[in-house]
Amino acid sequence: MSDNKQKISEGKSEQLKNVRTETEDVILKRRSVRIYQKKQVPEFLIKRILEAGRFAPSAGNGMPWKFVVIRDQEIIDGITQTVVQTCKMFKGLIDYRYNGSILRKIIANIVIRSKPNDLHPVPFGGVSLIADGKLELFHNAPTVILIFADERGIGFPTLDCGIAGQNMVLAAHSMGLGTCWVGFPKLAFENSKIWKKRLGIDYPYKFVSSLAIGYPVGNPDGMVARPTHAVDWYEGGMKKTLY
Amino acid sequence: MGNLSNSEKKKIPKYDDPSQIEMGLIQFNLDKCNGCGLCVKACPGDAIKLQNKKAKLTDRPECIACGDCVAICSEKAITLVKSYRYSGRYKTIDQGGLELPRL
Numbered sequence: 001m002s003d004n005k006q007k008i009s010e011g012k013s014e015q016l017k018n019v020r021t022e023t024e025d026v027i028l029k030r031r032s033v034r035i036y037q038k039k040q041v042p043e044f045l046i047k048r049i050l051e052a053g054r055f056a057p058s059a060g061n062g063m064p065w066k067f068v069v070i071r072d073q074e075i076i077d078g079i080t081q082t083v084v085q086t087c088k089m090f091k092g093l094i095d096y097r098y099n100g101s102i103l104r105k106i107i108a109n110i111v112i113r114s115k116p117n118d119l120h121p122v123p124f125g126g127v128s129l130i131a132d133g134k135l136e137l138f139h140n141a142p143t144v145i146l147i148f149a150d151e152r153g154i155g156f157p158t159l160d161c162g163i164a165g166q167n168m169v170l171a172a173h174s175m176g177l178g179t180c181w182v183g184f185p186k187l188a189f190e191n192s193k194i195w196k197k198r199l200g201i202d203y204p205y206k207f208v209s210s211l212a213i214g215y216p217v218g219n220p221d222g223m224v225a226r227p228t229h230a231v232d233w234y235e236g237g238m239k240k241t242l243y
Numbered sequence: 244m245g246n247l248s249n250s251e252k253k254k255i256p257k258y259d260d261p262s263q264i265e266m267g268l269i270q271f272n273l274d275k276c277n278g279c280g281l282c283v284k285a286c287p288g289d290a291i292k293l294q295n296k297k298a299k300l301t302d303r304p305e306c307i308a309c310g311d312c313v314a315i316c317s318e319k320a321i322t323l324v325k326s327y328r329y330s331g332r333y334k335t336i337d338q339g340g341l342e343l344p345r346l
Contacts, residue, residue, distance in 0.1 A: 018346060028344040031314045035284045097258030112255055120333060121258060125288060125305040134289045218281050218317065224310030227326045228339035243339035 026174045029221040033178025034139040036214035040071065041143050045175055049213070050145075052171035056164035064153025065161045066205050068146040076144055079195055080137040082188040087131035095128055097121070123183070130184065137184055141212035146185065148205040161208040168211060178216030183209045246336045254331035266290075267308030268325040271298045275320035282312035282321060308341075 020028070050067060058064060070076055096108035112119040129135035138144050147165050149157040169179045188195045189207035196202065228243040256263040269290070278296035290304030291312060298320070300306075308326040328335040 020346065029314075031311050032287070032309065033285075034287060034311065035281065035315075109255060116332070121256070121264060121329060122305075122307055122327075129287075129289050129305075135287065217284075218315050220285060220311065220315045222314035223344050224313045225323050225341040225343050226310070227308075228342050230337035230339070 022174075023170075026170050028223050030170065030173045030179075031220050031222065031224070032180040033212075033214075033216045033220045034136075034180055035217040035220070036139060036141045036178060036212070037217055038140075038142065039215050041177060041214060045172075045177070046071075046143055046145075046213070048175075049168045049171050049177075053164040053168040056160070056167040058160035058163065059153070059155035059157075062150075062154040062157070062160065063164075064150035064157035065164055065208075066148040066150065066201075068148065068199060068201070070144040070146065071142065075198075076138055076141075078198075079185055079188045082192055082194060083137050083184050084130055084133070086187040086191055087127045087184075091128050091131040094119070095124070097124065097128070126184065138182055138210075138212045139180055141178075141180070141214040143213045144182075145211045145213065146199075147208045147210060148201060149208045151204040151206050158206075158208050165209060165211060172211075172213055173221060176215075177213055178220055180212045181209055182212050185210050247332070247334055251330070251334055252332050256329050256331040256333060263330045265325070265328045266304055267306035267323070267327040269300070269306060269308075269312060270322045270324050272320045272322070273297050275318040277318055277320075279317070281315045281317075285311045285315045287311070 046069060050069070053065070053067060054063070070079075094104055094108045094111055096105040108119065117123075126135060130137060145165075145168065147161050149161045151157065153160065165181070169181070172179045186207050186209075189201070201207075231242045233240050233242055258264055266288075267290075276297050278293060278298070280293050280298075282298055283291045283293055286306075287309065288305035288307055290301055290306040291298055292301050293299070306327065308323055310323050313321045313323050323341060326338070326341060328338075
């Protein structure tokens, strides 16, 4: 890595043209891991991962986050249970996707306007799969890091939490571990007080997302195809759009 | 200007209408598939099942084109063919075709 830095400082960026840095490799090969070995991750590695989060950039260096590490199966199972129950309720009330219930569709049409992100087809598919027991919330990972934002934070505290979270994810993958962002525990922290109380979480902390971490089964990391996305590029008085 | 028309903004796509929602698509090379089932477990959308020890799409695959099955397959038997697209208020905009990481 220090080699690459030297190359650039010597004005030899051209040498990077056909070579990816180790960091790029970790970023591009990271896949969400949903099958974990039972073996627990050593404490020192999780602490190192937390350090990667601690050194993430945040608005005004405000560090508006709180990380909660869960390595007790009983708590992981408990949160899962609360989320499954909530998913079952949502599925019963507003699964408007495949069945013909007019009432459900009417409810969904109202709720979708105030909660467009939660009722997007993709997460709603997840809700339905979790309710049916077809998707394990934390994928049986032995370690979970819950990320909470300090609501009083500068600018966009949840964004800062996302940046810190991705730092942790990339650090973990660079160590050969697997991770998966898991957002559904929100259902256990927003719609119920049980888990906030149990874990002593209170204002100003608000659940943002969580990370499942563990040793992967097989070799899940690798490069895959993704759709390109339009990028507008202004230079020399001209605009071009790149894909 | 604007990426969505007013009528699109109001329209919630119908999940059961394939003209309004297109799910992602993967293809299996069954000669290469060894039936290990890792892709089934890796899939977040319940899109893959095993039938006669070979991977197969489920009846209602909710494929989000994440590529996790492609990456985990040790036999390189899975290809990502298409990403998912929505219409109406969730219309997919500004996307191009599938590409591997470019140098």
